[in-house]
Each structure stands twice: as C-alpha cells, then as structure tokens.
Amino acid sequence: MIYFNNVSKVYNGNSVALDDVTLTVTKGEFVSIVGHSGAGKTTLIKMILADDMPSDGTVFFESINVFKLKDGDLTKLRRRIGVVFQDFKLLPNKTAYENIAFAMEAVGKTNEEIESDVPHVLELVDLKDKMSNFPNQMSGGEQQRLAIARAIINQPELIIADEPTGNLDAINTYEIIQILKKINDLGTTVILTTHNKGVIDSVGGRVVTMEKGKVVRDDKHGKYVI
Amino acid sequence: MTELKRIIKAGFVNFSRSGIVSWAAVLVVTITLSVITTIILLQAVLNFSLNEIKNKVDVTIYFTVGAQEDKILSLKQSLETLPEVASVTYVSAGEALQNFRDRHKDDYPTIQALDELKDNPLGAYLNVKAKEVSQYESIANFMKSDNALVTGASNIIDKVNYYQNKSIIDRLNSIISGAQKLGFLTTLILIIISIIITFNTLRLTIFIAKEEIGVMRLVGASKMRVRGPFMVEGAIYGIIATIITLIIFLPITAYLGHNMTNFLGMNIYDYYISNLLQILVIVLFSGIVLGMVSSFIAIRKYLNK
Numbered sequence: 001m002i003y004f005n006n007v008s009k010v011y012n013g014n015s016v017a018l019d020d021v022t023l024t025v026t027k028g029e030f031v032s033i034v035g036h037s038g039a040g041k042t043t044l045i046k047m048i049l050a051d052d053m054p055s056d057g058t059v060f061f062e063s064i065n066v067f068k069l070k071d072g073d074l075t076k077l078r079r080r081i082g083v084v085f086q087d088f089k090l091l092p093n094k095t096a097y098e099n100i101a102f103a104m105e106a107v108g109k110t111n112e113e114i115e116s117d118v119p120h121v122l123e124l125v126d127l128k129d130k131m132s133n134f135p136n137q138m139s140g141g142e143q144q145r146l147a148i149a150r151a152i153i154n155q156p157e158l159i160i161a162d163e164p165t166g167n168l169d170a171i172n173t174y175e176i177i178q179i180l181k182k183i184n185d186l187g188t189t190v191i192l193t194t195h196n197k198g199v200i201d202s203v204g205g206r207v208v209t210m211e212k213g214k215v216v217r218d219d220k221h222g223k224y225v226i
Numbered sequence: 227m228t229e230l231k232r233i234i235k236a237g238f239v240n241f242s243r244s245g246i247v248s249w250a251a252v253l254v255v256t257i258t259l260s261v262i263t264t265i266i267l268l269q270a271v272l273n274f275s276l277n278e279i280k281n282k283v284d285v286t287i288y289f290t291v292g293a294q295e296d297k298i299l300s301l302k303q304s305l306e307t308l309p310e311v312a313s314v315t316y317v318s319a320g321e322a323l324q325n326f327r328d329r330h331k332d333d334y335p336t337i338q339a340l341d342e343l344k345d346n347p348l349g350a351y352l353n354v355k356a357k358e359v360s361q362y363e364s365i366a367n368f369m370k371s372d373n374a375l376v377t378g379a380s381n382i383i384d385k386v387n388y389y390q391n392k393s394i395i396d397r398l399n400s401i402i403s404g405a406q407k408l409g410f411l412t413t414l415i416l417i418i419i420s421i422i423i424t425f426n427t428l429r430l431t432i433f434i435a436k437e438e439i440g441v442m443r444l445v446g447a448s449k450m451r452v453r454g455p456f457m458v459e460g461a462i463y464g465i466i467a468t469i470i471t472l473i474i475f476l477p478i479t480a481y482l483g484h485n486m487t488n489f490l491g492m493n494i495y496d497y498y499i500s501n502l503l504q505i506l507v508i509v510l511f512s513g514i515v516l517g518m519v520s521s522f523i524a525i526r527k528y529l530n531k
Contacts, residue, residue, distance in 0.1 A: 071449070075449075090441070091441060091442070102445065106447035107446055110228070111228065
C-alpha cells in the first residue's frame with residue numbers, strides 16, 4: 001500500500017533526518033515505528049502526506065508518487081488518510097462536534113450525513129456528552145480521542161498516528177491504543193510511531209525500529225528493543 | 227451551494243468567536259474608512275472653494291461712449307456661441323452710470339463732478355465668464371483680433387481688461403491646478419498608508435490562525451474551503467467598519483456644519499447627508515474589497531502546503 005523507495009531527507013545541508021529508507025507497508029497492517037526522539041519517525045510520516053519533501057527518493061501511496069501530485073490531487077490523497085498527532089492539532093475555535101463536522105465538510109459530505117455520523121463517532125470514542133465543548137475545555141485524553149474520531153470519520157484507508165500517546169497518562173494511553181487496534185481490526189491500515197515501550201508491547205504487531213534516520217530493525221512481531 | 231453556505235456560516239462563527247481580535251481588525255478598517263470619508267469631504271470643500279474662486283474671475287469688455295447698442299448685443303450673441311464661454315452679461319451705459327452712482331454715493335465730490343457733466347461719460351460693457359480659468363486668454367485674444375464676428379466691432383471696443391488682470395488670472399490658474407494636484411497626491415498617499423496598515427493588521431489575525439490553517443489542510447480541506455471563511459471575515463470587518471464610520475461622521479459633520487460653515491464656505495453636514503448614499507457605496511465597497519483582498523493575500527503564505 002505504501003512504498004518508501006530510498007528516501008533521504010537532509011535539513012540545512014548537514015542535519016540528516018532520513019538516510020536511504022526503503023520500507024513497504026501492506027494493506028491491513030498495524031505497523032509501529034519506534035525510535036528515540038530525532039530518529040526520523042515524524043519526518044518519515046510527513047513524507048506519506050507530502051507535508052515535507054525528500055532530498056532524495058520517492059514515496060508511493062498505492063501506485064501514486066505523492067510528490068508528483070498537483071494541489072487538488074494532494075488534497076484528495078489526504079482525504080484517504082486519517083492523521084492523529086501527539087499535540088492533537090484540533091481546531092481551537094471549533095467545538096468537538098464542529099471539529100469532526102469540518103473534516104466531513106472538507107470531503108463534501110451532506111448536512112444529513114454529518115448530522116447522523118458525528119454523534120455516532122463521538123459515542124464510539126466516548127465523547128458524546130462533550131459534543132459542544134471546545135478543545136481547551138477537554139482533558140488531553142479526551143482531545144486525543146476527539147482527534148482519533150476526526151481521523152476515522154471519513155473511513156480512511158490508512159490511519160497515521162504520530163506519537164498519539166506522547167502527552168497522555170497510562171490509562172489514557174491504553175484507551176487510545178485499544179481504539180487504534182479496534183480500527184485496525186475493522187480493516188484499516190494503521191501506522192503508529194512511538195517511543196513508549198508499553199505501547200509496543202501491548203500492540204504486538206510489526207515493529208520497525210529507526211535510529212539516526214535509518215531503519216535498523218524490522219520485526220514481524222516485534223518488541224521494543226532499543 | 228452547500229459549500230458556499232458553509233463558508234459564509236464559518237466566517238460569521240469565526241468572527242464572533244475571535245472576540246477581541248475581530249474587533250481590533252474592525253477598528254483598524256474603521257480608521258482606514260474614516261480616512262477615505264475625510265478625503266471625500268475634503269475634496270468636496272476644495273472643489274467648492276475652487277469653484278467659488280473661479281466664479282469671481284471674469285473678463286470685461288468696455289465699449290466706447292456712444293457705441294450702438296444693437297452692435298453690442300450682436301457681439302454678445304456671437305460671444306455666447308463660443309464653446310469656451312459660460313455666460314455673458316450686458317450692462318448698458320445707463321446701468322453703468324447707475325452702478326457708478328451707487329458705488330460712490332458717499333463720495334460727494336465725485337458725484338458732484340459727475341452731475342456737472344451733461345452727458346453720460348461711461349460706456350456700456352459686457353461681462354464674460356469662461357468655463358475654465360485657463361480659457362480667458364483665448365477669449366481676450368479673440369476679442370482683440372479684428373474678427374469677423376461683427377463687422378466693425380473693434381471700432382466700438384474701448385478696452386478689454388483681461389490684460390490688466392492677466393497676472394492675477396495666471397497665478398490663480400496655477401494655484402487651482404496646483405491645489406488639485408496636491409489634493410490628489412495627498413489622497414493617494416493617505417489611502418496607500420491606510421491600506422498597508424489594514425493589510426498588516428489582517429495579516430496578524432491570520433498569523434494567529436496559521437496552525438489552524440495547516441490542520442485544515444491536513445484534514446483534507448480544499449484551499450477555497452480554508453480561505454473562504456477568512457475572506458468572509460474580512461468582508462464582515464468591512465461592513466461593520468462602514469456602519470461605524472458613517473455613524474461617527476454624523477456628529478462630526480453636524481458640528482462642522484454648525485460651527486465652520488462660514489470658514490469652509492459650505493455646510494458640510496448638508497453635503498454629507500445629501501450625498502450619504504454615494505458615500506455609503508464608496509466606503510462600503512472600499513471596506514469589503516480591502517477586507518477580502520487583504521485576507522486573500524495574507525492567507526496565501528500559509529496555504530501552500
């Protein structure tokens with residue numbers, strides 16, 4: 001489904017973020033990418049979204065070279081991917097309901113669809129009673145669940161979760177991972193980056209280990225090794 | 227259509243939720259629109275004053291004593307057909323004498339001297355007003371030449387006072403065109419400054435939302451879907467600022483109309499009220515365009531991701 005072909009990224013001529021990464025993710029997988037801060041996990045993920053350009057190499061989403069996409073096509077590609085960030089990246093001026101409604105509006109859903117789907121997905125992440133709260137009126141765990149709800153609302157083929165539990169306590173972390181596993185069970189591909197050992201151990205899927213911009217291990221049923 | 231409705235609604239919601247930032251933007255746009263309104267009113271005063279001055283300039287053609295009235299009148303008719311001429315007034319010898327007596331009624335020796343003369347020593351004259359101050363010269367030259375307008379007209383013309391007034395008229399002419407140029411230049415500079423300030427303020431309001439813009443793009447929103455609400459917000463700034471500006475100028479012009487009418491030469495309040503619709507259209511149009519275009523340009527930087 002996703003194919004990194006000898007991707008390198010160098011910032012400012014000397015800071016190497018990615019060093020000749022070649023990696024394949026197949027449909028329906030749950031891939032955890034682990035590594036220390038600065039190992040290149042986030043840069044790798046930005047490449048899939050074409051949110052950053054590589055210095056060298058290409059990234060394919062199915063048969064599409066994401067760096068060759070024109071603006072409109074890139075928007076369409078991003079609509080097929082749900083993204084969850086460590087810092088949630090919710091829209092601060094919109095309520096929980098509106099944050100999710102916005103993602104649906106962006107892909108052109110009708111008002112009827114929005115009115116029926118948003119409460120449903122909020123219920124799924126246990127936020128139904130926070131529907132009209134703004135993000136700053138919610139806890140970190142709640143905000144992250146909202147971000148996940150937003151990521152899955154348009155039934156994407158791929159969910160990218162970039163350190164989704166980085167700012168959360170153990171209980172909230174557990175909840176988030178359980179939600180992600182459930183999404184994966186329903187057939188959506190999930191790519192998760194983390195440096196949390198407990199998260200990797202509880203997921204138990206494929207683990208790709210990165211170090212200084214390189215992929216150093218790729219285990220089918222990995223454990224956290226660093 | 228749904229998209230447009232959503233964009234407009236989002237613009238209004240963003241405006242009301244941005245609170246103090248929105249009102250700061252409205253304030254700056256209000257200042258810009260006030261500058262524009264002030265300039266409109268100043269231009270009106272300037273044009274009015276210049277017209278007043280222009281009306282005071284004329285050329286008088288004096289005729290010899292005993293010139294035949296029908297010749298003078300036919301000359302008047304010919305003059306009136308000239309495209310440069312705005313109006314021609316005829317003052318007969320008798321009227322000229324009466325005017326002279328009225329003007330010197332407290333000047334006893336002059337009146338006495340006049341009484342001793344049996345005949346009217348004054349000739350008739352024509353008062354010519356041109357449409358533009360710069361056209362007097364050609365009218366005067368026309369009169370001076372032995373033209374074919376009326377045969378023998380030059381015989382009855384005693385003198386044309388243009389040459390006595392020439393330097394004053396020339397000076398006035400250059401002052402008027404200078405004032406118009408200066409007014410235009412000042413207007414241009416003030417408007418440019420205001421636009422730059424407004425643009426930068428709106429850029430700041432969008433800078434505050436730059437994270438949000440990035441998130442919207444990552445969620446898959448099209449450029450127009452992200453940009454639209456900001457442009458609607460810009461238009462709302464313009465509309466509210468227009469209303470505030472026009473209301474602010476009511477008491478200001480009323481005060482000026484009440485206290486400064488003599489100084490300005492016109493009642494600015496009457497002018498403001500009678501031209502309110504045109505001013506509204508100009509100010510509203512400027513406000514909306516300013517708000518929308520500034521937002522459009524300012525957001526571009528954050529959209530190209």
